[in-house]
Amino acid sequence: MQQGPVYELSRKFYDFMVAKGVSEELATQLNLLVNLIAVAIVVFLLDWLFKKVVIRAFAVFSSKTKTTFDDFLVQSNFPKYLAHIIPMIFVIKMIPVVLSDFPGWSKLSLKAVDIYMAVLAVWIFRSFLRSLKNYLRTKNAYKDKPLDSFVQVFLIIAWIIASIYLFTVLTEKDPITFLTALGAASAVILLIFKDSILGFVASIQVAANDMVRIGDWITVEKYGADGDVMEINLATVKVCNFDKTITTIPTYALISDSFRNWRGMQDSGGRRIKRALNIAVSSIRYLTEEEVEDLKKIHLLASYLDHRQTDIIKYNTENNIDKNILLNGRNQTNLGVFRKYIDTYIKNHPAINKDMTMMVRHLPPTAQGIPLEIYIFSSDKRWVNYEHIMADIFEHILAAVPYFDLEIYESPSSKDMKRLSQGTFDVKN
The missing domain is CATH 3.30.70.100 (Alpha-Beta Plaits)
Known part of the structure; x- marks a missing residue:
């Protein structure tokens, strides 16, 4: 049984109802209802307060810094997700107190909160990655790199870690058990994530070899793509064709199939x-001498024809060429x-x-x-x-x-x- 001021406070309504002659079973249930309402109100107020405080703090901080990274954090709801942590810590502390008379529900509720906290951690991490991606997009060195692919890889890793944690929470078993089962199902996993794995490898090769950048004009005849690269992510490459249609190409097609990149022309x-x-x-x-003289009236040819015709006449004269037939000697x-x-x-x-x-x-x-x-x-x-x-x-x-x-x-x-x-x-x- 939980003891302390908080526990005593949570029993006040129970004691009041018992004193009024209500049965202990009903008093316990009514006390639970009142406590749940009170906790819900406090959680709502804490969430609202910390959301305001954290978002305001980020706004003040971002206005005083030269970097735009904190601005991207605000745009991706990073402060909003971060503000949820304190109310959830309060919930974790209050569950054993409020549900002290219902140990089964207490255990189940703590598991539900743990699941939510794991998902919240992934959301916070995802928000941070998106902010980092958008910030790097503003830098010339990274604006044409396949950042979406790397963000998706890190998110997949985060979800895998969260899944392992959730498995241990729900089953109360060691993570090794989950990893062992995962290893046994590796063939199925590889089949399911084949495109993602191929896309990840392709993204690394594309970035390392500088094969394609965001904004490049590429032509992939096999997929009917002819336009500018809009996005390179883990699974697909989006190309905006010149007729304003969008063609989606598997990322691994950039290393397995032939395509034309017009960047060389654009940089030349x-x-x-x-x-x-x-x-x-x-x-x-052949042209007769009279026709050559007539063509000398063309400004761009005058100098060339003068020089060229002089050489031809000189050659034909020195070699006694019979020009009664145009085929003889040198001609134009x-x-x-x-x-x-x-x-x-x-x-x-x-x-x-x-x-x-x-x-x-x-x-x-x-x-x-x-x-x-x-x-x-x-x-x-x-x-x-x-x-x-x-x-x-x-x-x-x-x-x-x-x-x-x-x-x-x-x-x-x-x-x-x-x-x-x-x-x-x-x-x-």
């Missing part, structure tokens, strides 16, 4: 433009001059990075003609601006094609086939 000095024009082979020919072709024009044009374009590769080249001939590929890098890497720059360049080049008496290959349309069958098709058009 430009974004690649790699596109080809298909030139119709039938339109390629309309495609070669056009290629030189494009090369000069892109070198003078203000939106092209001159320190990176600039090239106009032929690709192997195909059934659709000779691909003339432009391989350059735009200085502006932003998607919209990049597309505008590329469109501007190719619109100009396409419009310049007729000046060199060249043709872009196009598959015949149904209208062309109809005109051809009627004998009205003009090859030149």
